[in-house]
Amino acid sequence: MKQNYKFPDSYFTFPSHVTLEHLRDVSKQVADIQTPAYIIDEAVLEENLRILKKVKDETGCKVLLALKAFSLRASFPLISKYLDGACASGVFEARLGREDFKKEVHTFSPAFSDKDIKDVIKYSDTVIFNSFNQLRTYGKMVKKAGKQVGLRINPMLSKSPKLLYSPCVAKSRLGVIAEQFKGEDLSLVDGFHFHALCEQDADSLEEVLKKFEADFAKYLPNLKWVNIGGGHHVTRKDYKLGLLIRLIKNLKSKYKIQVIMEPGEGVVLNAGYFATTVLDIIQNKGNVAIVDASAETHTPDVLGMPYQPCIIDAAKGVEKKNVYRIGGPSCLAGDTFGDYSFDAPIKPGQKLLFTDMALYTFVKNTTFNGIPLPNIGILDKKGKYKVVKKFGYNDFKNKL
Ligand SMILES: *Cc1c(COP(=O)(O)O)cnc(C)c1O
Numbered sequence: 305m306k307q308n309y310k311f312p313d314s315y316f317t318f319p320s321h322v323t324l325e326h327l328r329d330v331s332k333q334v335a336d337i338q339t340p341a342y343i344i345d346e347a348v349l350e351e352n353l354r355i356l357k358k359v360k361d362e363t364g365c366k367v368l369l370a371l372k373a374f375s376l377r378a379s380f381p382l383i384s385k386y387l388d389g390a391c392a393s394g395v396f397e398a399r400l401g402r403e404d405f406k407k408e409v410h411t412f413s414p415a416f417s418d419k420d421i422k423d424v425i426k427y428s429d430t431v432i433f434n435s436f437n438q439l440r441t442y443g444k445m446v447k448k449a450g451k452q453v454g455l456r457i458n459p460m461l462s463k464s465p466k467l468l469y470s471p472c473v474a475k476s477r478l479g480v481i482a483e484q485f486k487g488e489d490l491s492l493v494d495g496f497h498f499h500a501l502c503e504q505d506a507d508s509l510e511e512v513l514k515k516f517e518a519d520f521a522k523y524l525p526n527l528k529w530v531n532i533g534g535g536h537h538v539t540r541k542d543y544k545l546g547l548l549i550r551l552i553k554n555l556k557s558k559y560k561i562q563v564i565m566e567p568g569e570g571v572v573l574n575a576g577y578f579a580t581t582v583l584d585i586i587q588n589k590g591n592v593a594i595v596d597a598s599a600e601t602h603t604p605d606v607l608g609m610p611y612q613p614c615i616i617d618a619a620k621g622v623e624k625k626n627v628y629r630i631g632g633p634s635c636l637a638g639d640t641f642g643d644y645s646f647d648a649p650i651k652p653g654q655k656l657l658f659t660d661m662a663l664y665t666f667v668k669n670t671t672f673n674g675i676p677l678p679n680i681g682i683l684d685k686k687g688k689y690k691v692v693k694k695f696g697y698n699d700f701k702n703k704l
Pocket residue numbers: 370372373391412499501502503533534535536566567568569570
């Protein structure tokens with residue numbers, strides 16, 4: 305991929321390994337595919353993995369893939385070549401990590417149940433508890449199985465774009481706060497875990513680490529590792545990689561401790577597209593394009609976060625001459641991706657390619673309204689597209 309291609313920021317905020325030329329090539333390579341389809345771009349994914357590998361190589365930290373953001377098995381062989389393992393949010397992801405990712409599995413849940421804990425321990429290398437009560441209840445079982453025990457702490461300082469994503473507020477469910485440590489027994493605990501970032505640069509990590517050290521440094525000499533969670537946008541344009549590396553090295557050498565990080569978004573950032581076809585164009589005090597893809601069912605974070613995804617060769621908003629509100633086929637009145645504008649009018653049959661659609665899309669999609677689930681395909685480094693998952697009527701019928 306060629307470097308340093310200039311393009312207007314209102315279209316894209318991609319890192320240098322995703323050029324406009326590359327995106328135009330991708331558009332051509334998938335011009336005839338069946339839509340709707342999520343497409344994984346292995347060239348971008350591998351470049352992301354190289355950046356994460358550099359962090360590993362320079363700091364000696366471990367990097368885990370957060371399965372909740374991206375759990376496409378067909379991509380595991382590539383990802384597991386570069387990363388150390390996977391982090392799971394419960395028994396199913398732990399099992400997927402063990403059986404299909406096939407490297408280390410670290411599992412955290414706000415609370416484990418009697419029903420699940422045996423399997424969680426079986427499939428995990430590390431089990432991370434969310435309270436002293438759960439640690440007392442299940443910690444010894446984990447140790448007996450020869451696995452490691454973690455405790456999620458809450459630094460009560462979060463850097464997150466939205467309150468919905470902040471674990472560091474009063475009545476948060478996530479992590480033990482410093483004042484709860486009085487009189488508690490830490491003898492079973494191998495490491496601390498925190499997760500307080502969301503789509504953040506390394507200077508946010510620096511702030512959270514300061515607070516973490518102020519409250520929890522006294523416990524670190526007895527621990528083997530600190531897991532600094534996810535939310536590190538390591539592969540984003542202009543991410544302060546040097547600062548991240550310095551922070552991890554410093555934490556490691558100051559406390560003689562292993563550092564683990566578990567990005568989700570950061571692994572697959574910009575490494576996917578969502579291909580859709582325009583079905584119809586209607587007018588209601590402006591142009592409305594209906595496509596064969598739904599924000600509500602296929603990209604729920606567009607409405608939930610909310611955010612507006614980019615479309616290749618379109619501008620977000622009204623900057624260009626031909627403006628359309630683009631929406632999907634569900635019954636939800638607000639099922640739209642937003643307003644976009646184009647140099648030329650768009651027509652039924654035309655393909656539109658949304659960018660940055662690998663993360664938190666197909667892990668969250670639904671068949672609400674009976675809308676079919678899109679194909680999932682992989683575009684390899686030679687530009688060859690192959691469908692790896694197809695869904696049909698039975699997937700809708702058998703779910704309920
Ligand atoms: C969500 C989550 C991650 C991954 O977060 P990203 O923002 O996708 O990097 C990692 N660890 C935990 C505990 C999480 O809840």
